[in-house]
Amino acid sequence: MRTIEVVEITRNIREMCIEANHFLSKDMEQAMRTAAEEERAPLGRQILSQLQDNLQIAGEDMIPICQDTGMTVVFLEVGQEVHFEGGTLTDAVNEGVRQGYVEGYLRKSVVKDPLIRENTKDNTPAVIHYDIVPGDQVKITAAPKGFGSENMSRVFMLKPADGIEGVKQAILTAVKDAGPNACPPMVVGVGIGGTFEKCALMAKRALTRSLEERSLIPYVRELEEEMLNRINQSGIGPGGLGGSTTALAVNIDTYPTHIAGLPVAVNICCHVNRHAVRVLK
Amino acid sequence: MEQHIKAPMSKEDAVKLQAGDYVYLTGTIYTARDAAHKRMYEALERGENLPLEMGHNIIYYMGPSPAREGRPIGSAGPTTASRMDKYAPALLDLGLLGMIGKGKRSAAVKEAIIRNGAVYFAAVGGAGALLSRSIKASEVIAYDDLGTEAIRKLEVEDFPVIVVIDSAGHDLYETAIEKYRTEEL
Numbered sequence: 001m002r003t004i005e006v007v008e009i010t011r012n013i014r015e016m017c018i019e020a021n022h023f024l025s026k027d028m029e030q031a032m033r034t035a036a037e038e039e040r041a042p043l044g045r046q047i048l049s050q051l052q053d054n055l056q057i058a059g060e061d062m063i064p065i066c067q068d069t070g071m072t073v074v075f076l077e078v079g080q081e082v083h084f085e086g087g088t089l090t091d092a093v094n095e096g097v098r099q100g101y102v103e104g105y106l107r108k109s110v111v112k113d114p115l116i117r118e119n120t121k122d123n124t125p126a127v128i129h130y131d132i133v134p135g136d137q138v139k140i141t142a143a144p145k146g147f148g149s150e151n152m153s154r155v156f157m158l159k160p161a162d163g164i165e166g167v168k169q170a171i172l173t174a175v176k177d178a179g180p181n182a183c184p185p186m187v188v189g190v191g192i193g194g195t196f197e198k199c200a201l202m203a204k205r206a207l208t209r210s211l212e213e214r215s216l217i218p219y220v221r222e223l224e225e226e227m228l229n230r231i232n233q234s235g236i237g238p239g240g241l242g243g244s245t246t247a248l249a250v251n252i253d254t255y256p257t258h259i260a261g262l263p264v265a266v267n268i269c270c271h272v273n274r275h276a277v278r279v280l281k
Numbered sequence: 282m283e284q285h286i287k288a289p290m291s292k293e294d295a296v297k298l299q300a301g302d303y304v305y306l307t308g309t310i311y312t313a314r315d316a317a318h319k320r321m322y323e324a325l326e327r328g329e330n331l332p333l334e335m336g337h338n339i340i341y342y343m344g345p346s347p348a349r350e351g352r353p354i355g356s357a358g359p360t361t362a363s364r365m366d367k368y369a370p371a372l373l374d375l376g377l378l379g380m381i382g383k384g385k386r387s388a389a390v391k392e393a394i395i396r397n398g399a400v401y402f403a404a405v406g407g408a409g410a411l412l413s414r415s416i417k418a419s420e421v422i423a424y425d426d427l428g429t430e431a432i433r434k435l436e437v438e439d440f441p442v443i444v445v446i447d448s449a450g451h452d453l454y455e456t457a458i459e460k461y462r463t464e465e466l
Contacts, residue, residue: 041461043443047405050441054411058356067346067356067409067429105355107346107429117316119428148361148383148406176466180454181361181384183406235462239405240384241443242457272407 002136003083004280006092009140013096013126016142016276017072018104021064024055027211028187028273031248035185035238044243048185051238051271062105066272069106070144072097072126073204079135090128098122109147129201141208143275149186149268152178155200158262164219167192167264168227174266175231175247180240183270187211188231188250191265193257203267206251208275215252224250248273288379288437289337295378296398298444300451304402305439310339310381311422314360316430318368325371332423332432335372339379339402344429345419346409354419354435356409359383362401366390373397381442385454395450402442403453415440 024032032055036048058065074093084092101108101123110124111117133139154177156170171190178186191202215221227250237243248271257263282301286294288308298304311333313321321331342362346355362369362382369380370393378399383406386394394401404412418436425431445453 041457043457044461050405050408050411054405054408057414058410061410062349063352063410063413064346064356065410066407067344067358068360069346069356105347105349107344107355109344109429121428146407151361172466179385180403180406181363183383230464230466233462233464234466235458235460237458237461239403239443240454240458241403241445242453242459242461244461270407 001081001083003085004138006084006087006089008280009089009092010096010099012140012278012280013074013093013142014099014103016140016278017097017100017106017144020142020144020274020276021069021104021106022058022062024065024272025275029055031211032271035245035248039238039243039245041237041243043241044238044245047238047241048245064106066146066270067107068109068146068148069101070146070274071110072123073143073145074126074128075131075141075143075205075208076128077131077133077139079137080132081136082138093126093128094124097126098124138280139277140280141275141277143208146270146272149178149182149270152182153203153267154265155196156264157196158264160260160262162262164223166262168223170264171227171250171266172230174268176234178268179236182268183272184236184240184247185238185245185271186247187269187273188227188247189267189269190250190252192252192254192263194255194263195257196263198255199263199265200267202253202255203265206253207267207269207273209251211249217254220252220254224252285439288339290339290378291337292378292398295400296448298400298447300444300447300453300456302444304442304444306339306442307438307440308436310341310435310437310440312341312343312433312435314342314344314430315364316427317424317432318365320424322368322371336376337378339381340372340377341435342380342382348419354413354416357413357416358409359404359406362386369393373399386446391446391450391452394446395448398448400444400448401446403445404442412440
């Protein structure tokens with residue numbers, strides 16, 4: 001049994017919100033650099049070069065990469081031998097978000113009620129996903145999600161007979177409809193299987209996987225590569241203004257599902273695919 | 282073609298711009314996004330005046346992050362324009378000449394652009410840190426209670442945008458993609 005004071009969670013979440021909104025992860029940085037070198041369209045290259053400048057300015061001047069500093073999605077993988085003290089875990093996460101967004105000059109983009117739409121003024125609450133895992137560590141992933149691309153995400157409840165061709169069509173349809181709205185080059189997170197909510201959650205989590213890691217399942221890996229290739233044939237390009245770089249990666253996760261179903265979720269992220277990861281040991 | 286344009290715009294400037302032109306805007310523009318548009322639209326429905334004159338002006342669909350001390354503004358990139366499609370034709374018919382955002386527009390907005398000799402620009406989405414450097418001053422002029430969604434008057438210098446829909450209705454999102462498309466999704 002290990003005891004963790006929840007103020008530790010608050011402190012880490014606060015720092016991670018600020019970090020994720022000013023610095024991309026190494027794999028994202030590398031993918032953006034490669035894209036700027038390999039893009040074929042002149043205007044596309046110019047846009048990708050501006051995005052390189054943007055990342056540099058963000059880090060040097062501590063000004064968020066994008067003004068949409070997102071709704072904060074937090075994945076907490078909690079070892080089952082961990083005991084928390086000093087308050088509730090959920091309150092600790094939200095306090096970290098509040099401190100990070102208020103003290104870190106991040107935009108407050110959350111409204112208290114989806115229809116009454118009054119801003120909470122501190123970007124709380126976060127959307128928190130808890131997993132209980134073996135061991136005595138806590139892994140925190142903070143992934144602020146912008147809504148330009150979130151709005152273009154989709155869930156498709158396919159039939160088993162639709163098969164892999166149906167899955168491909170679902171992914172390509174979502175990307176095509178997203179087009180310039182989702183701030184390409186995008187990262188495409190896909191969840192296949194499970195239930196209605198499980199596939200959506202897998203798609204979200206897939207966005208936090210390193211762009212350099214491919215699926216360990218051979219056919220899924222092939223699907224990731226084929227989808228990336230075909231998306232980049234679409235011509236959408238950087239900013240949707242034409243080019244050979246529409247997506248940086250397609251990350252797909254799968255899960256067992258029901259005999260009657262084939263759920264597919266496509267969670268689209270812009271080129272500001274943010275996530276900070278820390279493990280409390 | 283590269284163009285340097287003063288804001289507010291003259292009708293002549295708006296009409297001469299063509300889809301694909303790379304434009305540097307200098308002068309005064311205004312921000313408004315979802316909540317401010319809704320409020321302006323409701324004010325018009327009640328027959329009330331708007332907090333800013335539309336004539337010749339450019340509206341930037343943008344809600345900034347907070348400014349650090351000594352800076353005019355925080356991160357300041359464009360938001361998705363289609364959410365303003367419901368409200369834009371009424372503003373264009375009142376003389377609005379330019380909109381800056383990102384993403385596709387509806388057929389109704391395109392028609393209103395053509396009808397009024399206006400123009401839709403895109404700024405690079407997700408380049409809020411870079412774009413903030415072209416904003417020299419920012420002042421909230423209406424709907425202060427909306428926070429980031431308040432209407433701001435911005436002084437911009439060589440603010441970089443691309444003409445996406447010109448006054449003749451050409452749409453760069455449609456034409457530019459065709460050039461690099463090798464598979465129809």
